[in-house]
Amino acid sequence: MKKIYFLLAITLLATTFLMPAQAQFPMGGVAPVKALPGTAGDQTPKGSAKITGFVVDSSVTKAVEFANIALYNKATGKAVDGTVADEKGKFVLNKIAEGEYRLLISFLGFKNKTIENITLTKGQDLDLGVIKLSANVQTLNEVVVTGQAALIEEKVDRLVYNADKDIAAKGGDATDVLRKVPLLTVDLDGNVSLRGSQNIRVLINNKPSTIIASSVSDALKQIPADQIKTVEVITSPSAKYDAEGSGGIINIITKKNSLQGMNLNVDSGVGNRGSSLSLNGSYRKGKAGFTLGGFGRANYNTITKTSLEQTSIANGITTQTRQTGDGNSRGLFGQYNLGFDYDLAKNQSITAGLRYGVRNFISQQDLVTRLYTNGVAGVASGRDVEAKNLSGTIDINVDYLHTYKKPQQEWSMSTLYSRNGLTNDFDANLLNGDGGLKSRQRNLNSNVNQEFTFQTDYQTPIKKNQLLEFGGKGIFREVTSNYRYLMAGPTGEFTKEINQPSGELIYHQNIAAGYSSYTYTTKKRYTLKGGLRYEHTFIDASTREGGPIGIANYGVLVPSVNASKTIKGTTLKLGYNRRIQRPGLQQLNPNFNAANPQNITIGNPSLRPELTNNFELGLSKTIKKVFVNATFFGRVTNNAISQVRRPSDTLAGAIITTYENIGRQHAYGTNIFANIAVTSKINVGLFSNVFYTTLSGQAIGENGVSQNLTNDGFNVSGGLFSQAQFKNGWGAQAFGFLQGSQVQLQGVQGGFGFYTVGIKKDFKNKKGSIGLAGENFLSKRFNIHTELKSPQFNQVNDVYLYNRGVRLTFTYKIGKMTMDAPKKKARSVNNDDVKTEGGGQAAPGAAPGAGTPRQ
Incomplete structure (x- = not known):
């Protein structure tokens, strides 16, 4: 799905540059764009200024991956640069000449966002922070177009389940959420299996805890369901992860904010x-x-x-x-x-x-x-x-x-x-x-x-x-x-x-x-x-x-x-x-x-x-x-x-x-x-x-x-x-x-x-x-x-x-x-190197497991 989004984003970006300005800005006109920046017909001067920012969905504060970014010269109305946001919604425009600009952010299913009156000086590093896009819901010939976060996302080594909108789990714990995650099985005691194997590691915000090693099922009972943002099922862990966990790794991400x-x-x-x-x-x-x-x-x-x-x-x-x-x-x-x-x-x-x-x-x-x-x-x-x-x-x-x-x-x-x-x-x-x-x-x-x-x-x-x-x-x-x-x-x-x-x-x-x-x-x-x-x-x-x-x-x-x-x-x-x-x-x-x-x-x-x-x-x-x-x-x-x-x-x-x-x-x-x-x-x-x-x-x-x-x-x-x-x-x-x-x-x-x-x-x-x-x-x-x-x-x-x-x-x-703009925070230790008793509740008289999960 990420690849599909990326190709679609590139297509929309090209369309943004090539389409008539009136189609881009229905409320005001700018001149049509003759050529893309960087092509033979582009004579855009380069400079030393830089613009960065993060694009997020205003309804769930979630990154809008591969959003289209277009920079226009305010005086001429011409597009002078453009890029695509990455998987975290971050974008960077480099080597921009000093001057006055407007920025257009767009993506399918969201309303266009325009930032006016951007003035850059030589060598300036302008951080626009978090830019929120609102979902675009329009009725066109009885067809509703709306932007929603995908329930399931795929990455090269994992599957991501977005648990933000879980209604029935309100007042419950993490066990109620994990029951709905594809690839996982949770029995009535809270014991978790991945593809039939209970030899799994459980991470909480990429952090370990000895309570996980003692009993996965009991640890899950301590995590409120409504605080879980996503559940990552890592079926093929890379070398960066501890070698432990023959069945795979489950990473529970709780809701955070900046x-x-x-x-x-x-x-x-x-x-x-x-x-x-x-x-x-x-x-x-x-x-x-x-x-x-x-x-x-x-x-x-x-x-x-x-x-x-x-x-x-x-x-x-x-x-x-x-x-x-x-x-x-x-x-x-x-x-x-x-x-x-x-x-x-x-x-x-x-x-x-x-x-x-x-x-x-x-x-x-x-x-x-x-x-x-x-x-x-x-x-x-x-x-x-x-x-x-x-x-x-x-x-x-x-x-x-x-x-x-x-x-x-x-x-x-x-x-x-x-x-x-x-x-x-x-x-x-x-x-x-x-x-x-x-x-x-x-x-x-x-x-x-x-x-x-x-x-x-x-x-x-x-x-x-x-x-x-x-x-x-x-x-x-x-x-x-x-x-x-x-x-x-x-x-x-x-x-x-x-x-x-x-x-x-x-x-x-x-x-x-x-x-x-x-x-x-x-x-x-x-x-x-x-x-x-x-x-x-x-x-x-x-x-x-x-x-x-x-x-x-x-x-x-x-x-x-x-x-x-x-x-x-x-x-x-x-x-x-x-x-x-x-x-x-x-x-x-x-x-x-x-x-x-x-x-x-x-x-x-x-x-x-x-x-x-x-x-x-x-x-x-x-x-x-x-x-x-x-x-x-x-x-x-x-x-x-x-x-x-x-x-x-x-x-x-x-x-x-x-x-x-x-x-x-x-x-x-x-x-x-x-x-x-x-x-x-x-x-x-x-x-x-x-x-x-x-x-x-x-x-x-x-x-x-x-x-x-x-x-x-x-x-x-x-x-x-x-x-x-x-x-x-x-x-x-x-x-x-x-x-x-x-x-x-x-x-x-x-x-x-x-x-x-x-x-x-x-x-x-x-x-x-x-x-x-x-x-x-x-x-x-x-x-x-x-x-x-x-x-x-x-x-x-x-x-x-x-x-x-x-x-x-x-x-x-x-x-x-x-x-406020999110910043990268320091990573935490994650140990995932010891087998527990099937991930289940420890029997009376049983000793704790010795491991804690890690990324």
């Missing part, structure tokens, strides 16, 4: 399953700017029911488990941030930020279990469990950027310190068959993940069609996890439980990296971007009881190639990259999590990284009012990290889930997206994800004997969404999604569905709005049915989620701002 003055936005929502309150303010005066924000969200009244049936064979004994559970959960999530930026000089800036995130998630479950040993029924037992998942995260960053006179030439330095204190505990009351309290059990698991990162990047253009980038980075990470079990009678003090393991994991992981990237664009608009990155990882890991863990240091060379070309209105993209996925601390932590003693999880400190080769071919085209994007991809992973289950040798009927490098994992499939502009006020989107996956490897079976494991099958998901704008500020939006069954190494995890409908009414003064949204209101509950099996066990698990909901939202803006 306004002068002070403002405060208040957003709130209340519903039967959750409430939220957000306050975000900013102040800017001259060279300095400050931002202060806070967001809090409470979840409550979340009910689940479970049913578990499993049969295991261990030590020659067959044990059948039948278990039912009733549970509920509640949570408080908050994020608070303070930001500062200052222009040290015209070409130098410094930014600093402080962000604190807090999570207080508590779940309660009542379990009733009956065991059958070789067909003989045992006595039923009860277990009431309360699990706590608590964390406090702090991120501090200081960044510096130096730009040069040559466009696109810049050098930056970035630093980041992150610390996350995470607690995953549970308390269990063990009940007799008659419901009486028999004893009490407690698992304490406290973790600290802290890291310091320094990086520097430099980029410079080589001629006008080539860009060279290179840089280096160091990450210094330390994670500790302390875990133990305690027991007590119906009353009295807790003491250490002898039969359950206790210990401490100490994990140091330092990474040194360097990269170089090269971008080349031909005269025929071919774009090629290639790069090479090398990362070396140094690991020092040990447990208090077992001593050092034998994990060798390792290095990896990561190539990447991306290419794009527009042919007759069709944009073609090709990409290849190699990625590495280091195990996260959720997979490594050896804590024995027995909150449900029939379904136990434990980490594996000896995991090795997995390596993935990604291939993709993308096609996109606009056919009248329909935009279509189709991507075909392949993914081959070695040493794939996967969940593996086996019967317990010591606990009757129990199944233990751990992690292994199982061998190879292949996935081949397609993602298809279509957006239909039914009218200028209504659009409909359809998307589907279909891929075939195979998993194979070895795992430890009964009595320590290795067994070969294989599984394969199709994974299918899809959905649609629609939004409409009506008169008097009314709007509506609907969304529906269906996820099919997911193939796992030892079985199939059940699918689910999700849908929401919302309406919104803007106030007349555009200062606020009120909205109403309903979720899953036609369904009493969803059932996720999972079947797992091996020669030693069979497990059937049903989870019933009662998530029918409705919420009322309100937003209001206080303060008055004036537009």
Whole structure:
């Protein structure tokens, strides 16, 4: 689409110069233009003055890419120079002679903008700042022409989803937005997948956070939906990005501004399953700017029911488990941030930020279990469990950027310190068959993940069609996890439980990296971007009881190639990259999590990284009012990290889930997206994800004997969404999604569905709005049915989620701002180098992941 816009912009620019002046200026005449500047007939004198500026859409403060810029001599009315704005809306006119001029800015779908009385002196550098274009809505023979930002944008290595106008997500969080992004799948717990892979990195404004490493789903709950501007899905990361994230990278861009003055936005929502309150303010005066924000969200009244049936064979004994559970959960999530930026000089800036995130998630479950040993029924037992998942995260960053006179030439330095204190505990009351309290059990698991990162990047253009980038980075990470079990009678003090393991994991992981990237664009608009990155990882890991863990240091060379070309209105993209996925601390932590003693999880400190080769071919085209994007991809992973289950040798009927490098994992499939502009006020989107996956490897079976494991099958998901704008500020939006069954190494995890409908009414003064949204209101509950099996066990698990909901939202803006020209700000550190537990919520007793995302 960018190539189409560019060609169209060139055509319009030529038309601007060549058409009669009366057509350009209906209200006043100037002489027709005889020849374009720079042609044989052009005798325009050159000078040393310069004009720069930024062109934006006045309605959404978004750059107008490839807008046409024409400069006219005020005395003669002749066009003397012209150019086209870049992807950020920026334009530059160089070597202009002193004199008096007028400037015309135009683009399809917007009203022409004329800036009169421009007087230039010799050597003057005139910055016009931000120039706002208004949408052009005209009725010509019953045809409406209007300018709207594209819902989906394509770049050479990513897909960009513009989330600005999401109505139904008001009062929600980032999870509600990501469900609507093509290529992504978000389950009902908030776990995110990209093309079926949960091995992804999530960035927030290109900045890392240790809270992301601990739990992606919990981190997303802390980001208010109405503060998200765009979501970038980077399917083929270049060498500039960390090598981590075999599935790709998701970059969430929140709304920012470069306004002068002070403002405060208040957003709130209340519903039967959750409430939220957000306050975000900013102040800017001259060279300095400050931002202060806070967001809090409470979840409550979340009910689940479970049913578990499993049969295991261990030590020659067959044990059948039948278990039912009733549970509920509640949570408080908050994020608070303070930001500062200052222009040290015209070409130098410094930014600093402080962000604190807090999570207080508590779940309660009542379990009733009956065991059958070789067909003989045992006595039923009860277990009431309360699990706590608590964390406090702090991120501090200081960044510096130096730009040069040559466009696109810049050098930056970035630093980041992150610390996350995470607690995953549970308390269990063990009940007799008659419901009486028999004893009490407690698992304490406290973790600290802290890291310091320094990086520097430099980029410079080589001629006008080539860009060279290179840089280096160091990450210094330390994670500790302390875990133990305690027991007590119906009353009295807790003491250490002898039969359950206790210990401490100490994990140091330092990474040194360097990269170089090269971008080349031909005269025929071919774009090629290639790069090479090398990362070396140094690991020092040990447990208090077992001593050092034998994990060798390792290095990896990561190539990447991306290419794009527009042919007759069709944009073609090709990409290849190699990625590495280091195990996260959720997979490594050896804590024995027995909150449900029939379904136990434990980490594996000896995991090795997995390596993935990604291939993709993308096609996109606009056919009248329909935009279509189709991507075909392949993914081959070695040493794939996967969940593996086996019967317990010591606990009757129990199944233990751990992690292994199982061998190879292949996935081949397609993602298809279509957006239909039914009218200028209504659009409909359809998307589907279909891929075939195979998993194979070895795992430890009964009595320590290795067994070969294989599984394969199709994974299918899809959905649609629609939004409409009506008169008097009314709007509506609907969304529906269906996820099919997911193939796992030892079985199939059940699918689910999700849908929401919302309406919104803007106030007349555009200062606020009120909205109403309903979720899953036609369904009493969803059932996720999972079947797992091996020669030693069979497990059937049903989870019933009662998530029918409705919420009322309100937003209001206080303060008055004036537009100022945006300036490049210093880049921030982005770490994206560690695998989490499928991006999902950390299980009670699990340690935090050690990575944070990066650009």
